[in-house]
Amino acid sequence: MSSLPTLTIWVDGVDRSRADVERALREAARQAAPGTEFVCLIAADERYGEDWPVDAAVRVVPLPEDDAVSLNRLLSQTRSDWVVWIDASARLAPGGLGHVESAVARFDIDLLYGDSRLPGSQRIQRPVFSPIRLRSQDYLGDVRGFRVEALRQSGGFGQGHAGAHPLDLSLRLGTDVARVLRIPEILSVCTMPVRPATEQHRKVVSQFLDARDIAAEVTVVAEALQLNYPLVSAPLVSIIIPTRGSSARIRGTESVLVVDAVRGILERSTYPSFEFVVVADDETPQSVIDALVCLAGDSLRLVRWSKDFNFSAKMNRGAIFARGAYLMLLNDDVDLITPGWIEAMLGLASQPGVGLVGSLLFFEDGTVQHGGHVYSASWAGHIAFEWPADRDDDLGSMGVVREVSGVTAACAMIRADTFWQLGGFSLDYAGNYNDVDLSLKVRESGRSVIWTPHARLYHFESKSRIATVEPAELTTLRAHWGTRLLSDPYWPARP
Amino acid sequence: MINSNSESWVGPEAEIESVDRLNSLENLLQLTDRIKSLEAELTQVSTTRVLRPTEQLDAEQQLIAMRTSPPWRVGRVVTIPLRIVQRMLLRNSNR
Numbered sequence: 312m313s314s315l316p317t318l319t320i321w322v323d324g325v326d327r328s329r330a331d332v333e334r335a336l337r338e339a340a341r342q343a344a345p346g347t348e349f350v351c352l353i354a355a356d357e358r359y360g361e362d363w364p365v366d367a368a369v370r371v372v373p374l375p376e377d378d379a380v381s382l383n384r385l386l387s388q389t390r391s392d393w394v395v396w397i398d399a400s401a402r403l404a405p406g407g408l409g410h411v412e413s414a415v416a417r418f419d420i421d422l423l424y425g426d427s428r429l430p431g432s433q434r435i436q437r438p439v440f441s442p443i444r445l446r447s448q449d450y451l452g453d454v455r456g457f458r459v460e461a462l463r464q465s466g467g468f469g470q471g472h473a474g475a476h477p478l479d480l481s482l483r484l485g486t487d488v489a490r491v492l493r494i495p496e497i498l499s500v501c502t503m504p505v506r507p508a509t510e511q512h513r514k515v516v517s518q519f520l521d522a523r524d525i526a527a528e529v530t531v532v533a534e535a536l537q538l539n540y541p542l543v544s545a546p547l548v549s550i551i552i553p554t555r556g557s558s559a560r561i562r563g564t565e566s567v568l569v570v571d572a573v574r575g576i577l578e579r580s581t582y583p584s585f586e587f588v589v590v591a592d593d594e595t596p597q598s599v600i601d602a603l604v605c606l607a608g609d610s611l612r613l614v615r616w617s618k619d620f621n622f623s624a625k626m627n628r629g630a631i632f633a634r635g636a637y638l639m640l641l642n643d644d645v646d647l648i649t650p651g652w653i654e655a656m657l658g659l660a661s662q663p664g665v666g667l668v669g670s671l672l673f674f675e676d677g678t679v680q681h682g683g684h685v686y687s688a689s690w691a692g693h694i695a696f697e698w699p700a701d702r703d704d705d706l707g708s709m710g711v712v713r714e715v716s717g718v719t720a721a722c723a724m725i726r727a728d729t730f731w732q733l734g735g736f737s738l739d740y741a742g743n744y745n746d747v748d749l750s751l752k753v754r755e756s757g758r759s760v761i762w763t764p765h766a767r768l769y770h771f772e773s774k775s776r777i778a779t780v781e782p783a784e785l786t787t788l789r790a791h792w793g794t795r796l797l798s799d800p801y802w803p804a805r806p
Numbered sequence: 807m808i809n810s811n812s813e814s815w816v817g818p819e820a821e822i823e824s825v826d827r828l829n830s831l832e833n834l835l836q837l838t839d840r841i842k843s844l845e846a847e848l849t850q851v852s853t854t855r856v857l858r859p860t861e862q863l864d865a866e867q868q869l870i871a872m873r874t875s876p877p878w879r880v881g882r883v884v885t886i887p888l889r890i891v892q893r894m895l896l897r898n899s900n901r
Contacts, residue, residue: 418859439860492859495867593814600817612820624832631831632820734839752842755849791846798868800860 316415318408318456319348319391325374325474326354327399335399336369342408348391352382374473382468382476386459394457396477401453401501404428410496411456421461422484422491424451425498435504435705436803440491442482443665443761444713446516446527448535449478449506450706454499457484469518475511482519495803504705507534525662535711537765540658545584548653549633549727550576552587553616553625554643556595561646561675561771568771569643570602577606582653585639590614590629623736623745626720630730638730640746642721644771648673652766656724659712659761666758667725667750669718670766671709673700680770682708683715683762684750685802689789691747693719694762694802708802715762715801717750721770725749729758742781744788751792 320339324332332351340349349369353359359371374381386394393415397403407425414423427435437452444450457480465483472479485491508531516536517529528539554569561571573587587607591600593615603611614632616625630638637660639653649655656668672681674697682695695702695709703709720736723746733752736745750760789796798804822828857865872878 414859414863418862420859489858492863495863588820591815595815597815600815604817611818613817614820615814617814627832627835628828630835631828632822731835732838734837734842735835737839737843738836739843751846752839755842755846791843791850793850798864800864 315412316392317347317390318343318393318395318412318415319350319389319459320395320397321350321352321385322397322399323476324351324353324357324399325378329359332359332399335397335402338402339395339397339408342403342406344412348389350385352378376473377470378473378476379468379470386462386467389459392459394459394462396455396457397499398453398477398501400503401427401499403454404497404500406496407454407498410494410498411454414492414494415456415458418492420490420492421458421487422455422481423494424455424481424492425494425496427452427454427499427501427504428497429504429705430500430502433705434497435501436495437493437706438708438713438803439493439800440485440488441714441801442485442488443659443662443759444711445478445482445485446520446529446536446538447711447713448508448707449475449481449512450711451477451481452499452504453501455481461490469515472511472515474509475515478512479515479519482515505534505707508536512536533710534707538658538712539655540662542654542657542661545582546637546657547635548582548585548637548639548657548724549612549629549635550585550587550639550641551590551626551629551633552641552643553590553622553629554595554599555592556599557643559644559771566771567599567602570599570606572641572643572645573603573606573611575646579647579650580653581650582657585653586610586612586633586635588612588614588629588633590616590625592620593617621738621741622720623738623740626745627735627738630727630735633727636727638725638727640720640723640725642770642772645672645722646769646771648767648769649765652768653724655763655765659763660724660726664757664759665761666729666753666756667718667723667760668766669715669760669762670722670768671762671764672719672721672768672770675769675771679709680772681719681721682764683713683802684717684719684747685799686716686747686796687799687802687804689793689796691717691744691788691796710764712761712763712765713801714759716754716795716799717747717760718762720746720749721772722766722768725753729753729756732756739787740784743784747788748791751795754795 322335351369351371353373355373355375426437461484468476469479513529513531520527526541530537558567612632659668674680677700679695679698681693685692685694737748740748753760
């Protein structure tokens, strides 16, 4: 008869008040099974007596500044199967430990985390495990579980990571995403949904990437980490723009959209190696073609489109004429904000396992048009749609690179070989959902879809535009991807 | 140049060996997409798809949410007579 996995509770009380530590221990002891091991980690200069107000034996471990040796000794001594790590500034929510016990008994996993609640009643729903996001932000919360055997096999606690061990362990144990569990229950009551990034976090991420030969410059920016993946070469990027040469009033002046988009890229992009593949309808005014030729010269590849409108087919034709190793799928009604937009997206697109990269798009009035796709209740929409530019969610999601369910093809980058392997855009979606379908094909192939706030553009699509959705397109989308559209793992429903 | 209309624009068009080559590459993309679409549809109806632990818990949560939703509860109430009759028929057939 196999026995249930056993837990040991480690309360991290370093730099936390005695009152917080006691409260965290008291709640854990109330929920724990008899005989559960309790460890309380405190700073070396703290002096705690034995008068714990909890009905459990608590082993108090003062930690020196470099605490790895002490923690690894503790790890080697534990007889439990799991370490439940609780930051003492938080405490277990009622039933929280029960959810953990039930999960480790059911699933063969190495790492777990769950939702939180702020002291009022607001629930913080955390997205499913996103290795790319974890590099920018330790968003997994104040209570998480580590399987002891996996911890030992991964080398235990790293030296010089005091204050950032949970992030370090989560990065290393999370290399196999399938062995990470997000429990969709409230595990903790916390004071802040996400802790601001620190220098220790920066070191942990740098070391993690170094160990995997991933070149990246990691800096602390605001409350998160920003990663810049330096490019060892400058592969040709083909910017595919479908157009019919339309004009519109932008910021009070008449704009020939595709011409101004190309001009903006030529004048402000810092990336040295790109070409334009402009797929122009027959009806495109000659003056627009002339202006494009004059502006872009040899970097322009003009492609004719003489058939009925089909966005997907136009993009596919563009891809056929593209010579670049990477394709930038771009609408003609955009204007770039960040000169390093191609570098930001290319750095991510060239990471192993990444299939498609999207950007942060704004309406003309500065509100957000696209913060990634969200697929929920059999529908597809945009994250942060019409949010003011300075608005964010509780987790600070708008400031970090993260995995998403999908991104808009108004501005997205994909490797050319990936595009071909997936069959490009599906002709079933002439006007709508072609990017949803492409995103889901990318994910189905085992690659991830990434959104970055570090590539920002205006997208002059009208807020009031009523997209003409062909019922057949929606029916086809649901037939192909029905279960993927029910709830969004990367953007859980906000209650 | 590809099927240009007489009144359409003129310009230095990107070249490809032949229209046949263009059609063949477009067909390649289309056929590959068709395969991917069929695979996706197959996954939808597959009973053998293995859910990851996180997906499994999410699915269970969705089931719970559905079973506690007003439409589900109303449906349960409305179908009470039907279920009573069903149970009686089952009991009689077992005698």
